[in-house]
Structure formats: structure tokens, C-alpha cells
Amino acid sequence: MNRRRRVYEGKGKILYEGPEPGTLIQFFKDDGAAQPGADADVVDGKGVLNNRISEYVFGHLNAIGIPTHFIRRLNMREQLVREVEMIPLIVTVRNVAAGSLSRRLGIEEGAPLPRSIVEFSLNSDELDNPLVTEEHITAFGWAAPPELDDMMALAIRINDFLTGLFLGAGMQLVDFRFECGRLYEGDMMRIILADEISPDSCRLLDLPTHERLNFDSGNGERGSLAGGYSEVARRLGIINENEPARAAGPVLVK
Structure with a gap:
């Protein structure tokens, strides 16, 4: 793999310089709680799910004329985006x-x-x-x-x-x-x-139960982070019922 320059690293993502001027590669991590007070432990597959869900949402927003930085998804954990x-x-x-x-x-x-x-x-x-x-x-x-x-x-x-x-x-x-x-x-x-x-x-x-479905969900089988995120993806039709959320992705370069 070619070495890529790391531009920024946050709680849930890493940005690398992109293949063309004016672009970046956005890598979704499994670790790093994005909400104050949320558990910061690694959650296997969270980055994959967030990548797929964000792609789905941004793609639809682009289609209805709302301007976004999203260009396309590259793989299970990465997106190509415009540099802003x-x-x-x-x-x-x-x-x-x-x-x-x-x-x-x-x-x-x-x-x-x-x-x-x-x-x-x-x-x-x-x-x-x-x-x-x-x-x-x-x-x-x-x-x-x-x-x-x-x-x-x-x-x-x-x-x-x-x-x-x-x-x-x-x-x-x-x-x-x-x-x-x-x-x-x-x-x-x-x-x-x-x-x-x-x-x-x-x-x-x-809607029927008023249970939380994302970062702060905490009831039963749906209560784990990965379970809540998977449920959101399945309801949106992004992943199939039995599709795993795990994908190792490329090795990060320091």
C-alpha cells in the first residue's frame, strides 16, 4: 500500500490526502465515542456501518440538490470527499x-x-x-x-x-x-x-417502543452500540439481515 499523508485524526475518523488535488480520503474508525459521556471503547464494525449509512444519506442529499463534500465510497471504511x-x-x-x-x-x-x-x-x-x-x-x-x-x-x-x-x-x-x-x-x-x-x-x-437505536441505546439485544447501528442500517435497507458489519480495512500508516 502506498504511504498516505495523514491530514487529521478525530474521535471517529481519519482524513488522508486524496488521489487528486482538492480531495481527501475519509477513513471511519471503530473507536472513539462521538457523543459526550459515551463509551470510548472499540466497537467492532462501527466504522463500516457509519461509512455505509453516511454514504446513503449524503448520496440522497446530493441527489436533491443539497451540496455536500461526499463524492463516492471507496471501500468498506473509506470515502472520497472534497477538501473544504x-x-x-x-x-x-x-x-x-x-x-x-x-x-x-x-x-x-x-x-x-x-x-x-x-x-x-x-x-x-x-x-x-x-x-x-x-x-x-x-x-x-x-x-x-x-x-x-x-x-x-x-x-x-x-x-x-x-x-x-x-x-x-x-x-x-x-x-x-x-x-x-x-x-x-x-x-x-x-x-x-x-x-x-x-x-x-x-x-x-x-417509533413503536421509543427505544433508542444509536450511540446511547441500552436495552436488551438492541442495546449494544453495534446492535443499534446495525438496526439503523437494516431499516434503511443498507445491509441485509444477516450481513456482518466487520471489515478490517487497510492498515493505517502513522
Whole structure:
């Protein structure tokens, strides 16, 4: 295998320089909890499932005209993506009260929200991803007002699509988060969806039972991380009922 330059490594992914200028290879790992307080142990097959699910979601978003960095899946653990300048913000869209929103505002977990709420957080593990306002964002230059407008518009469109997608598979989208980047094409720049959308970044409930189906699921056979992620993939028709989620993938180069 050719040695590849490692550009970035996070909790759940590694980015390598791509085969062509302006591209990167995104490798999905099995380790690294993506949610605060979640178990950080290695979960065999999680990276494979996240790769397949994110490919499925991003492919559909591209098809309906929502701009993303996704180009194509390369293998069981890798995607080819466009290189973008990441905006140091996490965008969270909430449809149902849960997690930090319930703790901050004293709203009962599971309570439907009057409308979908979009929140911004600074993308900083060291600071525990603090909530920030539009005033903070523009004052410190993390994003300009027109860029915030584009991110809000993306949030609404992505939420509408994901809500319907998961509802059709018997799941409720409680909330999800995503990141954006600046894609430069000649003299033009546009804001596009980057990173991933997978069970690492979505909170999902089984509609009939209201059991959690992703990172913080914890009931019975469906309660393991791999079990919850596999269930999401099967409901979306991405993997067959008996298809294993394990794939070693290429050996990583330090």
C-alpha cells in the first residue's frame, strides 16, 4: 500500500490526502465515542456501518440538490470527499427535547418542541463544545452573517429530509448535528455539508417502543452500540439481515 499523508485524526475518523488535488480520503474508525459521556471503547464494525449509512444519506442529499463534500465510497471504511475549509462550529437541530437541552432548560426528555430549534456550538473538545450565539460567531470571525444564513438554510432542508427518511423506516429523529465547510471553486466560494451524518451524530428512537437505536441505546439485544447501528442500517435497507458489519480495512500508516 502506498504511504498516505495523514491530514487529521478525530474521535471517529481519519482524513488522508486524496488521489487528486482538492480531495481527501475519509477513513471511519471503530473507536472513539462521538457523543459526550459515551463509551470510548472499540466497537467492532462501527466504522463500516457509519461509512455505509453516511454514504446513503449524503448520496440522497446530493441527489436533491443539497451540496455536500461526499463524492463516492471507496471501500468498506473509506470515502472520497472534497477538501473544504472547515468552519469551527457544530450545528445541532433539535425536534424533541433530549440530552443537554433538557438539562439546560429543565424540559422533560421526550417532550416535542414547539418547532425545530437550531443551535450553534464551538467545535472544541478542550472546551466541551460550548454553546455560542450568532453574536459570538460573527464577533470572533468564525463565520460571516451570510454564511450563518446558508448554514441555517442547510439545517432546515437537511432536517426536513432526514425526518422523512427515518420516519419511513420506523424511526423518529430526535436531534442531529453536522458540520459545514467552505468549498472554493475558482473565484467562487460556497458553504456545503461536510464531515458525516450517521448514528454517531443522530439521536434516533424506534417509533413503536421509543427505544433508542444509536450511540446511547441500552436495552436488551438492541442495546449494544453495534446492535443499534446495525438496526439503523437494516431499516434503511443498507445491509441485509444477516450481513456482518466487520471489515478490517487497510492498515493505517502513522
